[in-house]
Every structure is written in structure tokens, then in C-alpha cells.
Amino acid sequence: MAAVAAKLREALLARRDRLLASPRFHRLASAFWPTRPVARRRAAALFDLCAGFVYSQVLAAVVRLRLLERLAREPAEAGALAAAHGLPVEAVERLLLAAAGLGLVERRTAGRWGLGARGAELLATPGLAAMIEHHAVLYGDLADPLELLRRPPGETRLAGYWPYASAEDAAALPADRVVPYSALMAATQPMVTAEILALRPFRGVRRLVDVGGGEGAFLEAVAARCPRLELVLFDLPAVAERARARLAAAGLAERIRVVGGDFRRDPLPAGCDAASLVRVLHDHDDTTVLELLRAVRAALLPGGTVLIAEPLAETPGAERVGTYFALYLAAMGRGRPRRVDELVALLRRAGFVRPRLHRTRLPLIASVVSARRDAP
Numbered sequence: 001m002a003a004v005a006a007k008l009r010e011a012l013l014a015r016r017d018r019l020l021a022s023p024r025f026h027r028l029a030s031a032f033w034p035t036r037p038v039a040r041r042r043a044a045a046l047f048d049l050c051a052g053f054v055y056s057q058v059l060a061a062v063v064r065l066r067l068l069e070r071l072a073r074e075p076a077e078a079g080a081l082a083a084a085h086g087l088p089v090e091a092v093e094r095l096l097l098a099a100a101g102l103g104l105v106e107r108r109t110a111g112r113w114g115l116g117a118r119g120a121e122l123l124a125t126p127g128l129a130a131m132i133e134h135h136a137v138l139y140g141d142l143a144d145p146l147e148l149l150r151r152p153p154g155e156t157r158l159a160g161y162w163p164y165a166s167a168e169d170a171a172a173l174p175a176d177r178v179v180p181y182s183a184l185m186a187a188t189q190p191m192v193t194a195e196i197l198a199l200r201p202f203r204g205v206r207r208l209v210d211v212g213g214g215e216g217a218f219l220e221a222v223a224a225r226c227p228r229l230e231l232v233l234f235d236l237p238a239v240a241e242r243a244r245a246r247l248a249a250a251g252l253a254e255r256i257r258v259v260g261g262d263f264r265r266d267p268l269p270a271g272c273d274a275a276s277l278v279r280v281l282h283d284h285d286d287t288t289v290l291e292l293l294r295a296v297r298a299a300l301l302p303g304g305t306v307l308i309a310e311p312l313a314e315t316p317g318a319e320r321v322g323t324y325f326a327l328y329l330a331a332m333g334r335g336r337p338r339r340v341d342e343l344v345a346l347l348r349r350a351g352f353v354r355p356r357l358h359r360t361r362l363p364l365i366a367s368v369v370s371a372r373r374d375a376p
């Protein structure tokens with residue numbers, strides 16, 4: 001029965017492909033008025049696919065000029081913007097026109113330009129501007145995508161940005177090598193934190209360790225939300241140093257214990273009944289992930305829980321995040337986006353039980369998977 005269904009599906013897909021690959025079909029679809037809206041939508045989607053890199057570069061220019069912040073304060077004429085940024089008026093008009101096509105800005109009265117709906121949304125998303133700015137490194141590597149896919153890991157500009165991905169001894173990384181990525185992670189952490197905390201995942205937990213916790217932005221938010229929870233952060237020594245400084249400045253030095261070390265070598269802090277791995281596993285290959293999950297399980301108290309939060313591949317409605325990370329992590333030189341079943345298999349191999357996918361509001365930002373150290 002299954003074989004017949006599979007054969008039928010193949011035949012239907014082959015028929016669809018023949019139809020959609022036929023120029024005549026598209027001519028007819030756009031000539032026939034009932035199908036014209038669909039034909040237009042699909043042509044526009046194909047155009048977006050072709051022009052995506054140009055869109056990203058328009059976005060980069062707008063973000064680097066802080067144009068949206070300026071227009072959010074008050075609409076302005078191209079001439080005033082040109083004078084403020086030391087650019088020719090024609091160049092600013094060109095950029096505004098390009099940005100208007102993307103909904104970032106829009107024409108207002110009396111020759112002025114204001115914020116567009118998408119521009120306003122961008123301002124509302126914490127860390128997005130920092131993310132867009134750091135894409136300059138990624139897009140340098142992506143200029144020739146086939147060359148990127150052929151290149152040995154570690155020989156890219158993005159590998160330099162994320163030095164732990166290819167370092168022989170990640171624990172020896174000096175402070176200046178961890179600053180750019182740690183600052184980016186802290187800036188973008190609020191959107192991930194919102195997804196995780198909306199699930200109220202730490203009810204009944206006494207002590208939580210955040211493994212690969214960066215500068216502590218996540219635990220800072222957890223501390224505010226869960227006043228009785230004891231908190232421990234574990235990250236590379238140079239990052240742990242930054243976390244100590246940040247948490248001390250936030251008055252949380254007593255509340256959050258910070259431990260520096262390499263999770264591939266050093267034991268994780270013991271005595272916790274929950275461990276979180278936020279945007280950590282997708283940076284590593286399966287062997288490291290399996291070893292890390294085993295180490296997390298060994299460090300957890302009986303009855304403890306692990307919580308993994310990161311974007312997952314092939315998530316319905318968020319498929320493109322898989323596209324993004326497939327190439328991003330290739331440029332970084334290590335790791336891959338995983339499907340939920342792949343994560344679950346790794347959790348089981350590490351000895352965890354009762355794996356569970358928790359549906360987040362925006363799986364594009366992060367999905368959450370939890371598992372228990374042992375059966376209750």
C-alpha cells in the first residue's frame with residue numbers, strides 16, 4: 001500500500017514539474033485572468049529569489065547609515081539626509097527609492113521620506129541591526145557559493161569571526177577574539193529569551209546551568225523572571241570574564257555564578273537540576289554534540305532536565321531558517337542546522353529520556369526541545 005502511494009506521489013510530482021517547467025504553461029497562466037493573480041505572485045516570488053542579495057545590500061546600507069533611526073525621529077528630505085551623511089543627493093535618492101521598494105522607507109508629503117512599515121518592524125526587533133551589520137563578513141564568503149562549499153573548513157572570513165569553531169584550543173582564545181561574536185550574541189539574545197521564557201520552562205527547577213551562556217544576557221533575563229532560581233553560567237574563559245563584568249555591572253555578581261572552561265575538555269558545573277543550551281549545538285558536529293550531551297547528563301542531578309533552544313531545520317513555516325543556517329554554518333566551518341528528529345536521536349544516544357518539542361511562538365527564532373536525565 002505504501003509503495004503504491006509513493007509511486008502515485010512520484011507520478012504526480014513529475015507531472016507538476018513538467019507543467020511548471022513549461023514556458024507555455026506560464027504564458028497561459030498569466031494570460032488567463034482567473035489565474036493571473038497567482039501567476040503574478042509566483043513570478044514575484046521567483047524575482048525575490050533572484051534579487052535577494054541586492055535586497056540585503058540595500059538593507060545593509062540603510063542600517064549602516066542609521067537611516068531608520070533618523071526617519072523614526074522625523075521624516076526628512078533627501079537633501080537633508082545627504083548633507084547629514086556626506087553623500088551626493090542623487091546617491092541618497094537612489095538608496096531611498098531602493099529602500100522604498102522593500103518597505104523600509106516611504107514617501108511622505110512635501111518631498112520628505114519617512115519610515116516604512118518594514119523599517120518600523122526592523123527597529124522593533126532587538127539585535128537585528130547588529131545581525132545585519134555582521135552579515136558583511138558572511139556575504140564576503142558567499143560571493144562565490146560553490147567555492148565556499150569546496151573550501152576546507154576554517155579558511156573563511158566567518159571562521160575568523162567565530163574562532164572557537166576551528167580553534168585547536170578554544171579555552172586559550174584571547175579576550176579580543178571573543179568580543180565581536182559575544183557582543184552580537186548579547187545583542188540578539190532578547191528575541192531568543194522571549195521565545196524560551198514564554199514557555200515558562202523553569203517551573204519547579206532549583207538550580208540552572210546555562211552552558212555556552214555567552215555574556216549572560218539569557219541568565220540576566222531568567223534572574224529577573226525567576227527570583228528564587230539559582231543560576232550558573234559556563235563558557236570559555238575569555239567569555240566568562242566578559243560575563244562576570246557584565247553581570248557585576250547589572251548587580252548580579254552574587255546571584256549568578258560564572259565558571260570558565262571548555263565543554264569539550266572540562267567537567268561542567270555539577271549540582272544543577274536543569275541545563276540550558278541556547279544556540280550552542282548547531283555550531284558543532286555530531287561527535288561534539290553527543291559528547292556535550294553526555295557531559296550535560298553526567299553533570300545533572302537525578303530527575304534533571306536539559307533544554308535546547310535553537311532554530312531547527314525543516315520546521316513547518318520556518319523552512320528558510322534552515323536554508324540560512326545551512327550556508328551560514330558552512331561559512332563558519334563547523335556545525336549544521338538539525339531537524340527535531342536528529343536532535344532527539346542524539347539526546348537518546350546520550351542517555352536522555354522523554355524528549356519533547358515545545359512549540360515556540362516564532363520557530364524562526366528558536367524552537368525548544370527538552371529531555372529528562374532519567375525516567376521519573
Ligand SMILES: C[S@@+](CC[C@H](N)C(=O)[O-])C[C@H]1O[C@@H](n2cnc3c(N)ncnc32)[C@H](O)[C@@H]1O
Nearest residue numbers: 164185189212213214235236262263264278279
Ligand atoms: C552561538 S553562541 C551562543 C551564546 C548564548 N547562549 C546565546 O544564545 O546568546 C555559542 C557560545 O558557546 C560558547 N562555546 C563554544 N565552544 C565552547 C566550548 N568548547 N566550551 C565552552 N563554551 C563554548 C561560545 O563561547 C559562545 O558563547
